[in-house]
Amino acid sequence: MKPTRLILIPAFNGQPAPFMIVAPDGGVLQRGVLALDTVERPEPMRTVAVCPGADVSIRWLDLPAGGGAQLRAAAAWRLREDLAATPDRVATIVGGSAGPGQPRLVAVVSHALLEAWSDYLEALGVRAEALVPDMLTIAEPEDADAVRAVAFGENLALRGRRFAVTVQPDLVDLVAGDRRVVPIEDSRTVERALAAAALSPAINLFDIGARDRTGPRGGWRRAAGLAAAVLVSPLLLTAAAAARDDMAARRLETEAITAIAAAAPDLARESDPVAALRRRAASAPPPGGVTAAVAALYSAVEAVEGAELDMVAAGPDDGVKATLSHPAYSDMEQINQRMAEAGMAVTETATLDDAGRVVSDISIGARP
Known part of the structure; x- marks a missing residue:
C-alpha cells in the first residue's frame, strides 16, 4: 500500500492547510502546511481531507435494507422535519453498515459547502478521494457516559457513543448534557486519531451518489x-x-x-x-443566536420524562419557534425554568390535547 496524505481544511478563506503523510501502518512520514500561494504543486497521492465539523449534521438512524440510493432516500425522509433548507440544497450521505440491526451513520451537508471545499483543495493543487468532518476523526469512547473533546481551530469536536458534533466552546456543556467531557489535549493522541481517519474514514462526504442531483447549478447564488x-x-x-x-x-x-x-x-x-x-441571519433572538437557543431547548426537553421535541423552525425574521409534546401541562413549568437558567424566555403561543398528550407551540426569546 502507498502512503496517504491527510489535509485539515481551515475554517476561513486564505488560511494555510496543515497536512501530514501517513504510512500504511499508521506512522507519520511527514508533516507540513499547504498554502494557496505556493507555486510548487504537492506530489500526487491518495488524499483524505478533514472539513470543519460545525458545518455538518451527524445522526445515527435505523434504516431499512437497500442500495445506496434507497438508503439516502430513506435517510432524507427520516430527516425531512429537521431540514429548514430545501432537500435540493443538501447532500445526505449514509455510512457503511455497522452490522445487522445496527443504526447507520448519516451526515447532512450543503452542496454549496461541498463545492467550496472542493474548490479550496483544487486551489491547493490536490484532489481528495474522501472528505470527513473533524468530529468523526475521534474514536467513540468506551464509556457511554463520556464525550471526548478535541480542539479544531476555535471550535471543539465532541464524540460520544452514537454522538458527534462540533460546537463553540461555550456550548459544550449545553450540548453534552449529563455526559462527562474528556478533553484530549495530547498532540500525539490527536495525531494518531487523524492518521487512523486518513487510512479508514468513518464516512465520505464526497460520495458521488449523494452529490448527484437535478436542476440548474446556482453557483454562489445558492451559497x-x-x-x-x-x-x-x-x-x-x-x-x-x-x-x-x-x-x-x-x-x-x-x-x-x-x-x-x-x-x-x-x-x-x-x-x-x-x-x-x-x-x-445571526440576529434572531435570543442573544446567543438560534444555535444556543436550540441547544438549550433540547437540554431542557431531555430533562422532562416523556417530553419530545417534535419540530423546530428558525429564521432571521421569525426567531426560534418549536412544537413540544409532553405528558402534562405542568411540564412546561420545568422547561420554562431550565430555559430561564440559560438566559432565555419561553412564550407559549398555543396548547392543545392530542390523544392523551399535551402539544405546546412555543417561541424563544431573550429573558427580560
Whole structure:
C-alpha cells in the first residue's frame, strides 16, 4: 500500500492547510502546511481531507435494507422535519453498515459547502478521494457516559457513543448534557486519531451518489441563499455556514452581492451587503443566536420524562419557534425554568390535547 496524505481544511478563506503523510501502518512520514500561494504543486497521492465539523449534521438512524440510493432516500425522509433548507440544497450521505440491526451513520451537508471545499483543495493543487468532518476523526469512547473533546481551530469536536458534533466552546456543556467531557489535549493522541481517519474514514462526504442531483447549478447564488437557511437536528442547530463561508465569498463577492440584492433589496443599500446579510441571519433572538437557543431547548426537553421535541423552525425574521409534546401541562413549568437558567424566555403561543398528550407551540426569546 502507498502512503496517504491527510489535509485539515481551515475554517476561513486564505488560511494555510496543515497536512501530514501517513504510512500504511499508521506512522507519520511527514508533516507540513499547504498554502494557496505556493507555486510548487504537492506530489500526487491518495488524499483524505478533514472539513470543519460545525458545518455538518451527524445522526445515527435505523434504516431499512437497500442500495445506496434507497438508503439516502430513506435517510432524507427520516430527516425531512429537521431540514429548514430545501432537500435540493443538501447532500445526505449514509455510512457503511455497522452490522445487522445496527443504526447507520448519516451526515447532512450543503452542496454549496461541498463545492467550496472542493474548490479550496483544487486551489491547493490536490484532489481528495474522501472528505470527513473533524468530529468523526475521534474514536467513540468506551464509556457511554463520556464525550471526548478535541480542539479544531476555535471550535471543539465532541464524540460520544452514537454522538458527534462540533460546537463553540461555550456550548459544550449545553450540548453534552449529563455526559462527562474528556478533553484530549495530547498532540500525539490527536495525531494518531487523524492518521487512523486518513487510512479508514468513518464516512465520505464526497460520495458521488449523494452529490448527484437535478436542476440548474446556482453557483454562489445558492451559497449566498444558505446564509439565511439553517439545518436543525434535535441535538443542535447548525447554520448551513454559507453565511460565514469566507472561502467562496471573497472569491466571488460580486456574484454574492448580486444574489443578495435579488433576494433582499433592502440589504443592497448597505455599505457591505454581505456583512448585513450575515448580521440578519445571526440576529434572531435570543442573544446567543438560534444555535444556543436550540441547544438549550433540547437540554431542557431531555430533562422532562416523556417530553419530545417534535419540530423546530428558525429564521432571521421569525426567531426560534418549536412544537413540544409532553405528558402534562405542568411540564412546561420545568422547561420554562431550565430555559430561564440559560438566559432565555419561553412564550407559549398555543396548547392543545392530542390523544392523551399535551402539544405546546412555543417561541424563544431573550429573558427580560
